[in-house]
Amino acid sequence: MKRSLRLFLLFLSFCILLAACGSSTTTSTNSTSTPTPAHVTLNVFAAASLTESFTEIDTAYQQQHSNVIVKFNFNGSQILEQQIANGAPADVFASADQTNMQKASNAGLVNTPQVFVKNRLVVIIPTSNPGNINSLKDLSKKGLKIVIGANAVPAGKYSRQALANLSQSPDYGSSFANEVLANVVSEEQNVKAVVQKVQLGEADAGFVYVTDVTSAVAGKVKTIDIPDPYNVIAQYPIAVIKSSPHPSDAQSFVDFVLSPNGQAILKKYNFIIISG
Numbered sequence: 491m492k493r494s495l496r497l498f499l500l501f502l503s504f505c506i507l508l509a510a511c512g513s514s515t516t517t518s519t520n521s522t523s524t525p526t527p528a529h530v531t532l533n534v535f536a537a538a539s540l541t542e543s544f545t546e547i548d549t550a551y552q553q554q555h556s557n558v559i560v561k562f563n564f565n566g567s568q569i570l571e572q573q574i575a576n577g578a579p580a581d582v583f584a585s586a587d588q589t590n591m592q593k594a595s596n597a598g599l600v601n602t603p604q605v606f607v608k609n610r611l612v613v614i615i616p617t618s619n620p621g622n623i624n625s626l627k628d629l630s631k632k633g634l635k636i637v638i639g640a641n642a643v644p645a646g647k648y649s650r651q652a653l654a655n656l657s658q659s660p661d662y663g664s665s666f667a668n669e670v671l672a673n674v675v676s677e678e679q680n681v682k683a684v685v686q687k688v689q690l691g692e693a694d695a696g697f698v699y700v701t702d703v704t705s706a707v708a709g710k711v712k713t714i715d716i717p718d719p720y721n722v723i724a725q726y727p728i729a730v731i732k733s734s735p736h737p738s739d740a741q742s743f744v745d746f747v748l749s750p751n752g753q754a755i756l757k758k759y760n761f762i763i764i765s766g
Contacts, residue, residue: 530739531559533579535570537586537644537726538680539609539699543759544584550755551746558739566680567591568642574599574731581734582743584726586681587644591727600729606747608762609724611645611652612700613714614688621694626714627662629695630669637684637693640677645684648722649697655720685711699724701760723762 536544541564548560563570563580571590574580575597583600585591586609594600615623621634629636639646653667678684681698688696689710703713728747730740746752753763 529557529559530736531561532581532736532739532743533561533563534582534584534743535563535565535574535578535580536582536584537567537570538564538682539586539645539701540564540584540726541682542704543701543756543761546758547747547752547755550751551743554746555739555742558743560743564680564682566639566643568644569679580731581736581740582728582730584728584747585644586724586726587647588725588727589647590644591729594729598732600731603727603729604744604748605725606728606744606764607726607753607756608764609699609701609726610718610721610762611648611697611716611724612703613695613716614685614698614703614711615695615714616688616691616693617710617712618691619694619712620691623695623714626656626716627666629673630662630666632669632673634673634694635675635692636670636673637676637678637687637696638671638674639681639684639697640679643679643681644724645681645697645699646677648724651722652697652716652720655722656716659720704759726761 534544544562551560552558567585567587567590570583571585571593574583574594583591583594584606591600591603595603613626613629615621623629623634638649641647641650653670656662657664657667675693676687681702684696684698685702685707687693689707703711728744730737730744734740757763
């Protein structure tokens, strides 16, 4: 009787142990059968004038690439190029000019760049118009406060080129550019800083891109067009960074910017698309 009881208890213990092992194996198997999908973070360095359009492009891009998280660094193209040259982690570079992209290319930092969009300049003034500016010619009046991009900033470089072009016209006179530049009270490191000073009334006028007159800004400023014969058409190149740890995903983002969907968004923000 005692021997039968001992055998029964041993058999029961064995069954309990076997059941526990089976449960552990099942749990382990289940935990490895459904791995969590990996997320990729792309660092996109883009010209400040692309802030609104690229933010919307990212929203559309992520609808097709839910595993990719895009982090933007918006600033003057010259600053972005220097950051990349100094080793800042970046996957994509979108410049507002060919000069800074060429620097990155000459240094072997990027793959072959492609122009993905174009832009043009415009003059903005506060809606209150404290400088009583009604035409481009008025920009040469003494005592005005004009804000412009610094020489190294693409928008600043283009603004000076446009002024030089205007000075070639008898309608403005050879001294026009120098007279306007004499009114410059601040040179900014990116075009958004120019917009901010004008819309806050800290300047009488500023040179920006037409794309910078967004819906958020339009009610605070008025625009004065620069005639096409004197204006400068800015070309924006984009490229994948050679050191990107996610080259295929970075190229995918570039491809989306160049796609009909990406171009439609850029056109919505008044850029000149490459097919237009």
